[in-house]
Amino acid sequence: MLQINNLSKVYVGGIRAVQNFNLKVLPGEIVALAGPNGSGKTTLIGSILNIIKPTTGDVSYLQFEAGTKEFNSISSYIPDELMLPELLTANEYFDFISSIYKNKSSKSKRDTLIEIFDMSKAINRNIETFSHGMRKKTQLISAFMLDVDFIILDEPFRGLDIEAILVLKKLMKNFTNKGKSILIATHDLNIAEEIADRVAIISKGYKVADGKVHELLQDNHCQTIEELFLTVSNLKERSAGYEKLINNF
Numbered sequence: 244m245l246q247i248n249n250l251s252k253v254y255v256g257g258i259r260a261v262q263n264f265n266l267k268v269l270p271g272e273i274v275a276l277a278g279p280n281g282s283g284k285t286t287l288i289g290s291i292l293n294i295i296k297p298t299t300g301d302v303s304y305l306q307f308e309a310g311t312k313e314f315n316s317i318s319s320y321i322p323d324e325l326m327l328p329e330l331l332t333a334n335e336y337f338d339f340i341s342s343i344y345k346n347k348s349s350k351s352k353r354d355t356l357i358e359i360f361d362m363s364k365a366i367n368r369n370i371e372t373f374s375h376g377m378r379k380k381t382q383l384i385s386a387f388m389l390d391v392d393f394i395i396l397d398e399p400f401r402g403l404d405i406e407a408i409l410v411l412k413k414l415m416k417n418f419t420n421k422g423k424s425i426l427i428a429t430h431d432l433n434i435a436e437e438i439a440d441r442v443a444i445i446s447k448g449y450k451v452a453d454g455k456v457h458e459l460l461q462d463n464h465c466q467t468i469e470e471l472f473l474t475v476s477n478l479k480e481r482s483a484g485y486e487k488l489i490n491n492f
């Protein structure tokens with residue numbers, strides 16, 4: 244189980260990006276993390292990856308603390324930015340990732356992923372020649388070819404075509420059906436509702452909702468996940484205000 248315990252982050256200058264945040268991602272679960280711009284998602288993910296040092300609190304998976312060799316060897320991460328080594332071919336990049344994860348990388352999984360993401364013809368080309376979607380697929384293949392216990396995905400569906408979206412949804416379900424865990428950060432609430440077992444909403448650094456979507460809708464007297472998001476993020480009044488502005492635009 245991935246566990247974020249009472250995590251807070253105050254940046255230099257006093258900005259409180261994350262405040263007393265707790266979250267569990269159980270084996271077999273997909274949890275979606277959503278929140279308005281600037282609400283603390285990136286800070287939280289950075290803390291899980293040990294790129295950002297929390298002011299208080301910690302992150303662990305079973306007995307392994309974030310930042311340890313053990314923690315890193317059982318996790319993989321796909322960032323939203325498509326930063327890849329441009330002068331390597333996709334195949335060379337996969338070799339490189341495999342060499343880091345050593346025996347945790349599977350050649351047969353890699354071949355299957357290349358096939359189902361329709362990348363067979365591209366893998367011997369330099370990444371610098373890839374489109375946005377091909378870069379995303381390259382990152383997804385590099386994460387799902389590994390035998391890790393949990394994956395963190397930042398906006399994994401952004402820029403993928405319809406077929407790749409369907410493939411990714413199935414892959415994610417297949418991964419968690421084996422008792423593994425996925426945390427995705429996304430602004431796409433419809434996909435979050437469709438694929439996540441639980442949704443956690445962060446607003447101004449605080450966790451303001453965490454649960455199954457149908458239960459959260461009921462508890463907050465909301466009809467849709469968008470309405471829920473605006474309600475728990477305290478943005479409902481603002482949204483009524485800008486509706487007026489748009490009507491008079």
Ligand SMILES: Nc1ncnc2c1ncn2[C@@H]1O[C@H](COP(=O)(O)OP(=O)(O)OP(=O)(O)O)[C@@H](O)[C@H]1O
Pocket residue numbers: 254255256258259260278279280281282283284285286287
């Ligand atoms: N390095 C930094 N120094 C100071 N403040 C920062 C730093 N990084 C982020 N912040 C602040 O922390 C808060 C949370 O930012 P964060 O990037 O975690 O939000 P986010 O939810 O990922 O936003 P978005 O959806 O726009 O990507 C914001 O107020 C932001 O200005």
